[in-house]
Amino acid sequence: MTRSGLVEEPFSDPEQQRRAALFGMTIFLATEILLFGGIFAALIFYQAAHREIFVETSRELHIWIATGNTVVLLTSSLFAALAVAAAKAGNGKATGWLLGVTAALGLAFLGLKGWEYALEYGEGLLPLAGGDAKLGEPGKRLFMDLYLMATGLHAVHVTIGVCLLLFIAARIATRATRMPEQATTIEVSTLYWHLIDVIWVFLFPALYLVR
Amino acid sequence: MRSELRPLALVYLGLLALLALTVAGSFLPLGHASPAVSFGIAMAKALLIVWFFMGFRREGWAVRLAVLAGLVWLTILLSLTLLDLLTRNWLMPHFGT
Amino acid sequence: MSETVTGRGGSEEASREETVNETQSERVSYLRAGHTLRSWFFTTDHKRIALLYLISVTFFFFIGGMAAGLMRTDLLTPQGDVLSNEGYNRAFTLHGVIMVWFFLIPSIPNVFGNFLIPLMIGARDLAFPRLNLLSWYIYWIGGLFTLWVLLAGGVDTGWTFYTPLSSMFANGNVVMAAAAVFVVGFSSILTGLNFIVTIHTLRAPGMTWGRLPLFVWSHYATSVILVLATPVLTVTLALIVAERLFGLGIFDPALGGDPLLYQHLFWFYSHPAVYIMVLPAMAVVSELVAAAARKPVFGYWFIVFSSLGIAAVGFLVWAHHMFVSGMSMYVGAVFSFLSLVVAVPSGIKVYNWTATLWKGHISLDPPFLFAMGFIGLFVVGGLTGLILAMLALDVHVHDTYFVVAHFHYIMVGGTVSAFFGALHFWWPKMTGRMFSIGWGRLTALFIFFGFNMTFFPQFILGYLGMPRRYHVYDPQFQVLHVLSSAGSTILGFAYLFPFAYLLYALRYGKPSGDNPWEATGLEWTVPSPPPKHNFDEIPVVTREPYDYEVEKEGGA
Ligand code: HEM
Ligand SMILES: [Cu+2]
Numbered sequence: 001m002t003r004s005g006l007v008e009e010p011f012s013d014p015e016q017q018r019r020a021a022l023f024g025m026t027i028f029l030a031t032e033i034l035l036f037g038g039i040f041a042a043l044i045f046y047q048a049a050h051r052e053i054f055v056e057t058s059r060e061l062h063i064w065i066a067t068g069n070t071v072v073l074l075t076s077s078l079f080a081a082l083a084v085a086a087a088k089a090g091n092g093k094a095t096g097w098l099l100g101v102t103a104a105l106g107l108a109f110l111g112l113k114g115w116e117y118a119l120e121y122g123e124g125l126l127p128l129a130g131g132d133a134k135l136g137e138p139g140k141r142l143f144m145d146l147y148l149m150a151t152g153l154h155a156v157h158v159t160i161g162v163c164l165l166l167f168i169a170a171r172i173a174t175r176a177t178r179m180p181e182q183a184t185t186i187e188v189s190t191l192y193w194h195l196i197d198v199i200w201v202f203l204f205p206a207l208y209l210v211r
Numbered sequence: 212m213r214s215e216l217r218p219l220a221l222v223y224l225g226l227l228a229l230l231a232l233t234v235a236g237s238f239l240p241l242g243h244a245s246p247a248v249s250f251g252i253a254m255a256k257a258l259l260i261v262w263f264f265m266g267f268r269r270e271g272w273a274v275r276l277a278v279l280a281g282l283v284w285l286t287i288l289l290s291l292t293l294l295d296l297l298t299r300n301w302l303m304p305h306f307g308t
Numbered sequence: 309m310s311e312t313v314t315g316r317g318g319s320e321e322a323s324r325e326e327t328v329n330e331t332q333s334e335r336v337s338y339l340r341a342g343h344t345l346r347s348w349f350f351t352t353d354h355k356r357i358a359l360l361y362l363i364s365v366t367f368f369f370f371i372g373g374m375a376a377g378l379m380r381t382d383l384l385t386p387q388g389d390v391l392s393n394e395g396y397n398r399a400f401t402l403h404g405v406i407m408v409w410f411f412l413i414p415s416i417p418n419v420f421g422n423f424l425i426p427l428m429i430g431a432r433d434l435a436f437p438r439l440n441l442l443s444w445y446i447y448w449i450g451g452l453f454t455l456w457v458l459l460a461g462g463v464d465t466g467w468t469f470y471t472p473l474s475s476m477f478a479n480g481n482v483v484m485a486a487a488a489v490f491v492v493g494f495s496s497i498l499t500g501l502n503f504i505v506t507i508h509t510l511r512a513p514g515m516t517w518g519r520l521p522l523f524v525w526s527h528y529a530t531s532v533i534l535v536l537a538t539p540v541l542t543v544t545l546a547l548i549v550a551e552r553l554f555g556l557g558i559f560d561p562a563l564g565g566d567p568l569l570y571q572h573l574f575w576f577y578s579h580p581a582v583y584i585m586v587l588p589a590m591a592v593v594s595e596l597v598a599a600a601a602r603k604p605v606f607g608y609w610f611i612v613f614s615s616l617g618i619a620a621v622g623f624l625v626w627a628h629h630m631f632v633s634g635m636s637m638y639v640g641a642v643f644s645f646l647s648l649v650v651a652v653p654s655g656i657k658v659y660n661w662t663a664t665l666w667k668g669h670i671s672l673d674p675p676f677l678f679a680m681g682f683i684g685l686f687v688v689g690g691l692t693g694l695i696l697a698m699l700a701l702d703v704h705v706h707d708t709y710f711v712v713a714h715f716h717y718i719m720v721g722g723t724v725s726a727f728f729g730a731l732h733f734w735w736p737k738m739t740g741r742m743f744s745i746g747w748g749r750l751t752a753l754f755i756f757f758g759f760n761m762t763f764f765p766q767f768i769l770g771y772l773g774m775p776r777r778y779h780v781y782d783p784q785f786q787v788l789h790v791l792s793s794a795g796s797t798i799l800g801f802a803y804l805f806p807f808a809y810l811l812y813a814l815r816y817g818k819p820s821g822d823n824p825w826e827a828t829g830l831e832w833t834v835p836s837p838p839p840k841h842n843f844d845e846i847p848v849v850t851r852e853p854y855d856y857e858v859e860k861e862g863g864a
Contacts, residue, residue: 009352010426010433010510012846019271020435020509026274027501030281031539037285038543038573041292042558045569047246048296067234071227078223081264085215127556138563145556145563149547187266194265201256205249209237273508284536287623291639292572295627299636 018184025188029195032157036199039150043206046142053139058210060125061147065116066208069109070200076105077197080165080190087183095179095186096172102193103165106158113155147207154196154203161193222263229256331819333835334740341840352437353840358423359738360444365415368451369803371458372406375399377800379779380762380793386786388779396779397464398480402457404467405485409492410451412723413581416588417534418443418499420730421527423738425503427831427838428521430512430847435505443498450492457481457488466777468578471559471570475551483552486545493538493545496584500534503527512830514849521829521853522605525612526591529619533580533587537623541577544570568635575626583622585719586686587615589726590657593679596729597661599827600676601668604854607660614653621650631702640699647697654690658683673825674748678729681756685721689714692767707777710770716763725755728806735810736824740837741817747809754802761795828854 011017047054083098120126124133127144135141168189171177177185233252241248262268267275334340338355341347348356378399382390391399422440426433434440457463463480465473474482507520507528520528548570550556557563559570598605605611627635627643661683670676692714696702705711728751736742765788770776774785781789823832830847831838 009437010431010435010506016509019273020505022270023273023277023508024436024501024505026277027504027535028497030277031497031501031535033278033281033285033539034288034536035539035543037288038540038547040285041288041573042547042569044289045292045296045566046564048293049566050564063234063237067230070230074223074226074230077260077264078219081219081266082215084266085219128554142557142560142563142565145550145558149550149556149558153543153546191265194260198257198260201260202250202253205233205237205246205253209233209245209249211237211241211245211249280532280536284623288540288573288576291624291627291642292569292576294642295568295572295636295639296566297636298638301636301638 018187021184021188022191025191029191032195032199036150036153036203039146039153040202040206043146043150046146047206047210050139050142053137054143054210057140057143058208060123061208062116062119063208065112065119066204069112069116070204072105072109072112073197073200076102076109077194079105080193084183084186084190087179087186090180092172092175092179096169099165099169099172099186102190103162103169106162106165106193110155110158110162113151150203150207154199157196157199161196164189165193219263222259226256226259229259331740333822333839334819334837336839337740337835337837338840339739339837350441352433352441354422354426354434354437354440355738355838355842357440357444358419361414361418361422361447364444364447364451365411365419368406368410368454369415371455372403372411373800373803375403375406376796379403380796382779383781383789384793386781386783391779393779394464397466397777398462400777401463401466401480401485402454405463405489406454407719408467408581408585409489410447410454412585412719413496414447414492414499415727416592416723416730417503417527417530417584418447419727420592420734421499421503421530421588424734424831425506425524425527426510427834427842428524428829429507429510429515430830430843430849431506431510432841432843432846434502435510436502439498439502443495443502446495446498447492450488450490450495453484453488453491457484460484468574469545469548470574471548471551471567472561475548475557475559483549486549490542490545490549493542496534496538500531500538503531504535507531512846512849516849518608519849519851519853522594522608522611522615523591526587526594526615529615530584530587530591532616532619533584533622537577537580537584540573541581544573544577547573568630568633571630571633571635572627575629576623579626579629580619580622582715582718583618585723587618589682589686589723590615592726592730592733593661593682594657595827595829596675596679596733597664597683598854598856599733599825600671600673600679601665602671602826602856603664603668604852604856605660606663606666607656608853610656611660614656617653618650621646621653625650625697628697628702631699632706637699644697644699648694651690651694651697654686658687658690671825672749673732673745674752675729675733675825677749677752678725678732678755681752681759682722682725682729685717685725685756685759689717689722692717705770707775708770709766709774709776712776713763713766713770716766721759721763725759728752728755731806731810733825734831735813736820737831737836737838739814739817740820740835741813742820742824743813743817744809747805751802751805751809754798754805758795758797758799758802762792762799763795765789765792765795828856 007014007017011020079098079102083095083102086094086098117126121128121131124131125135125144126132127135127141127148135144168177168185229252233249236248237245261278338353348360351357378391379396382388382396388396460481463478463482463485465478465480465482469486507524547558551558551560557565559565559567561567594605594611625643625647627639628647631640692710696705696711696714732743732748769785769788772785774781820836822834822836833847834842
């Protein structure tokens with residue numbers, strides 16, 4: 001949001017501008033909560049309606065890959081938080097590296113997720129043409145449809161987040177973005193990253209730990 | 212920056228512990244309490260992330276309220292929708308679908 | 309107080325057919341700050357973006373209106389002789405989709421909210437000017453999708469996209485139409501976000517929360533709904549598209565899915581969305597009523613909290629659209645009760661407006677006639693809403709013309725009237741020119757009578773049992789249908805009048821001066837049209853809102 005270190009048009013001082021940027025981002029996060037909210041509503045609604053088959057299907061998912069993936073995302077969030085601390089301390093170089101690591105962990109998440117999809121496809125669990133051999137039972141298919149929508153939408157968000165972080169890291173590397181004058185940029189973009197993490201924290205039990 | 216490292220690392224360890232707890236809990240025969248347990252742990256993890264990683268402990272009320280509003284409205288959506296499902300055949304079986 | 313230079317100066321301008329004469333304020337206004345297309349299409353000035361939106365929503369208003377015209381023509385006779393069954397379904401679907409998402413929702417917020425909020429709170433622009441422009445582009449991407457659907461033969465699901473019709477059976481361009489609404493939702497979200505942040509962070513010194521014009525408060529409430537409701541629609545449409553395109557059945561009964569879940573998600577958005585459409589209209593009317601009566605509004609805080617109350621309680625009533633759907637009847641009873649509750653804040657507003665007008669010297673200039681029209685029609689719409697909200701009564705009139713009349717009274721009688729009221733009230737501010745007051749009054753009257761003639765018969769039709777969304781009907785209904793179609797002709801022409809005299813005023817109208825209606829509010833302290841940066845110096849606010857000097861002598 002802050003292109004130059006200067007205060008931009010409608011604002012009169014940097015603090016006002018920072019507050020506006022952070023507030024704008026948190027409102028956006030609220031919209032993201034409700035976006036995934038629609039999917040959570042479906043998950044909870046159908047879990048109440050078709051409990052047994054949902055538990056059974058959930059047990060067939062790769063819980064250990066997902067647990068590993070949770071660790072990956074939580075770790076990435078730690079690095080994102082460290083990046084903000086570095087940015088505020090004016091250490092541009094460290095900020096860039098920490099953001100890079102965060103993004104790399106995001107890519108690792110996507111890689112693991114892709115591997116998991118591939119395994120499921122092979123097992124006939126993925127509701128895509130050719131990969132749905134074992135989804136004859138209606139409730140099972142319903143669960144996996146939801147699973148694919150939820151994780152797919154989440155993966156799209158991770159991808160956007162990775163691009164965003166890499167973009168900022170690159171701008172820091174080329175000195176187009178400077179610390180600590182533009183630490184707000186880091187704060188705002190990592191807020192988005194943390195939210196992706198939080199959503200996963202809820203998706204994980206809602207999909208993998210249905211008991 | 213150094214001064215931030217310690218608290219953040221501690222929060223991180225806490226998050227990992229909660230993760231271990233929730234995965235372990237899913238193998239216990241908790242029955243109908245299981246969703247409540249795993250959801251409660253998720254809530255605790257989310258709070259840690261929001262409060263410390265996202266730095267909400269330092270921000271003003273407007274920012275907190277924005278995210279809180281998202282959560283409250285989500286609760287409205289979930290609870291009233293679920294209420295329909297749970298009471299649909301209540302006392303009068305097969306009145307609805 | 310206005311410095312009007314009425315010489316025939318600026319001959320080089322005249323040769324480019326700009327204006328006959330140009331006032332001093334116009335010369336330095338936002339309208340003259342750059343003449344290239346680029347200066348318009350890449351502008352970040354909230355006032356220019358407001359005008360871009362004005363042109364855009366007007367365009368869609370007429371497309372949606374044409375679909376309505378087709379339907380009303382077809383309904384003149386009990387047989388379907390203008391449109392095929394399929395064609396009729398497509399006409400009402402496009403009418404609904406365009407009017408709801410491409411006219412009503414963006415209309416007042418994106419045109420007048422955009423133009424006025426910064427002026428009213430003493431800011432130079434919205435908090436995120438580039439997001440503001442982006443939101444207009446996103447609106448148009450959605451708009452182009454819609455036009456594409458139109459040209460590709462339409463879509464026949466109704467604006468509600470109910471499953472399993474939309475996901476499994478409909479054979480129109482459902483995916484494309486859903487994509488259009490999906491996209492335009494992001495434009496809504498960005499606008500709402502921008503307004504909230506602006507109102508929080510950019511108020512001028514002294515512009516405390518208690519001094520905010522009610523227009524701003526009401527837009528604040530609207531923005532809260534925009535931000536919290538729209539994402540749920542977004543994801544719901546995504547689920548339909550996934551079901552249609554990739555076979556990921558989420559609402560498919562064959563898999564154990566539940567179409568009622570779709571309805572819950574849809575109405576969780578769409579009932580609050582009706583308040584997105586009406587709260588900005590209330591925002592306008594609060595300003596107009598005070599200016600018409602030349603009195604401070606009665607019960608400022610009551611109006612503020614009723615706006616916020618509507619924004620909150622409006623989220624608790626959605627399932628009144630599902631009373632006869634097979635949903636739990638216990639939940640039906642709860643929603644019936646909550647729906648009656650939500651009428652309370654609306655009622656409070658009506659009382660406050662009336663009390664404001666009480667014993668005022670009420671001006672009958674065009675904007676105020678529109679405002680009065682709004683109040684009357686909104687009351688009818690709201691009261692019939694109460695009838696619909698009662699579980700037992702709704703069983704009788706659900707899915708009939710009664711419902712159609714109910715929501716048109718609010719959305720067309722109410723919101724569209726307020727839109728025209730706002731257009732007439734702030735036109736001099738936006739363009740610097742005054743239009744013909746006589747024509748304005750005439751239009752307001754024609755719209756009021758045309759509207760009632762169109763929609764009042766529909767209450768009776770519905771009560772007698774005429775179902776909505778049918779174009780072949782029992783001959784006993786014909787008289788009322790003909791009456792309605794005749795009224796819609798009057799209404800349609802009345803909507804065209806302002807086109808003529810407002811555009812005429814652009815060139816030949818008298819310069820309006822800074823404050824033609826002698827209203828209060830910061831927007832009337834700057835020149836008309838305002839300069840590019842609104843305020844040379846950010847004002848310091850020391851006065852309460854609506855501090856009209858109440859005239860003592862000669863009450864009503
Ligand atoms: C005073 C508060 C209101 C109440 C209690 C109320 C109640 C209702 C009820 C119960 C229905 C469902 C009728 C049925 O389908 O059988 C309904 C439909 C509708 N109302 Fe209202 N309403 C209110 C205000 C509004 C407002 C302010 C608007 C718009 C700005 C609005 C727009 C609509 C629309 C569009 C529908 C029909 C949706 C459809 O099925 O296509 N209502 N209203
Ligand atoms: Cu409603």
